[in-house]
Amino acid sequence: MKIALLGYGRMGKEIEKIALQRRHEIVLKVSGEESYDISVADVAIDFSIPSAAYQNITNCFQNKVPVISGTTGWLEKYDDAIAVCKEHSGSFIYASNFSLGVNIFFELNKHLSKMMNALEDYKVSMEEIHHTKKLDAPSGTAITLAEGIIENSSKEKWQLETENSSVQQDEIPIVAKRIPDVPGTHVINYDSEVDSIEIKHTAHSRKGFALGAVVAAEWLIGKTGVYTMKDVLNIG
Ligand SMILES: NC(=O)C1=CN([C@@H]2O[C@H](COP(=O)(O)OP(=O)(O)OC[C@H]3O[C@@H](n4cnc5c(N)ncnc54)[C@H](O)[C@@H]3O)[C@@H](O)[C@H]2O)C=CC1
Numbered sequence: 186m187k188i189a190l191l192g193y194g195r196m197g198k199e200i201e202k203i204a205l206q207r208r209h210e211i212v213l214k215v216s217g218e219e220s221y222d223i224s225v226a227d228v229a230i231d232f233s234i235p236s237a238a239y240q241n242i243t244n245c246f247q248n249k250v251p252v253i254s255g256t257t258g259w260l261e262k263y264d265d266a267i268a269v270c271k272e273h274s275g276s277f278i279y280a281s282n283f284s285l286g287v288n289i290f291f292e293l294n295k296h297l298s299k300m301m302n303a304l305e306d307y308k309v310s311m312e313e314i315h316h317t318k319k320l321d322a323p324s325g326t327a328i329t330l331a332e333g334i335i336e337n338s339s340k341e342k343w344q345l346e347t348e349n350s351s352v353q354q355d356e357i358p359i360v361a362k363r364i365p366d367v368p369g370t371h372v373i374n375y376d377s378e379v380d381s382i383e384i385k386h387t388a389h390s391r392k393g394f395a396l397g398a399v400v401a402a403e404w405l406i407g408k409t410g411v412y413t414m415k416d417v418l419n420i421g
Pocket residue numbers: 191192193194195196197215216217218232233234235237241254255256257258280281282283284325394
C-alpha cells in the first residue's frame with residue numbers, strides 16, 4: 186500500500202517502521218500546515234494534533250482516500266466528520282487506541298461494569314498515566330473506557346479530577362497523571378469498604394498502537410463506510 190502519514194511525530198515514526206517491515210511504501214509525510222496532495226496515497230494514517238485532525242480527515246474523504254485516525258482530543262467534530270464521510274462515500278476508522286490489548290481491555294471493562302452495576306457498595310474510578318508531552322487530558326482511551334461504563338451502569342458522565350473539582354454521584358472520576366516517557370497506562374478501580382477490584386492495561390511501548398493502525402489500514406482498503414477496531418479485530 187502507498188501510505189500517507191498525516192502527522193510525523195512519535196506515532197508517525199513508529200508507524201513508518203511497522204509499515205516498512207510489512208512491505209508498504211510511505212509516499213507522503215505531513216508534519217504541519219504545509220499543503221499536500223493526498224491523492225498520491227492508497228490510504229492515509231492520521232496521528233497529528235487535535236486542532237488538525239478534522240481538516241486532515243475530511244480532506245481524505247473529499248479525495249476518496251481511505252483514512253485511519255488515532256488522533257485524540259478532536260471528537261467534538263466527530264459527527265461532522267462522519268457526515269462528510271457519508272457525503273463522499275468515504276472510508277474511515279477512528280480509534281482512541283489501536284492496540285489489540287487495549288481493545289480487549291475495552292471489552293473486559295464493559296463486562297465488568299455490567300457485573301458491578303448492581304453492587305452499590307463499590308465506587309468506580311479511573312486513572313490514566315501518560316508522558317508529559319501529551320496535549321489532551323483525559324486520554325482518548327480513558328474517555329472510551331468511561332463511555333463503556335456509562336453504557337452499562339447508572340453513571341451518566343465522566344469528570345476529570347483536578348484540585349478544584351467535586352465529583353457527583355452520577356460521575357466517573359478520572360485522574361490524569363503526566364510522568365516522563367510513559368507510553369500509556371489505564372486503571373479502572375472498584376473500591377468498597379471491604380475490598381477493591383482493579384483492572385489495568387500497561388503499554389510497554391508505542392509498537393502496539395502502531396501495529397494496530399497499520400493492520401486497520403490494510404483492512405480498510407477496498408471498503409466503503411465507517412468502521413471501528415471491533416470490526417477489524419473481530420472481537421466483542
Ligand atoms: N489511537 C491511538 O492508538 C493512539 C493515539 N495517539 C494520539 O495520536 C496523536 C499524535 O501522538 P504523537 O505522535 O505522540 O504526537 P506528536 O506530537 O509526537 O506528533 C504529532 C505530529 O503532528 C504534527 N502536526 C502538526 N500540525 C499538523 C497538521 N496540520 N497536519 C499533520 N500533522 C501535523 C506535529 O508536527 C507532530 O509531528 C495524539 O493525539 C495522541 O493522543 C497516540 C498514540 C496512540
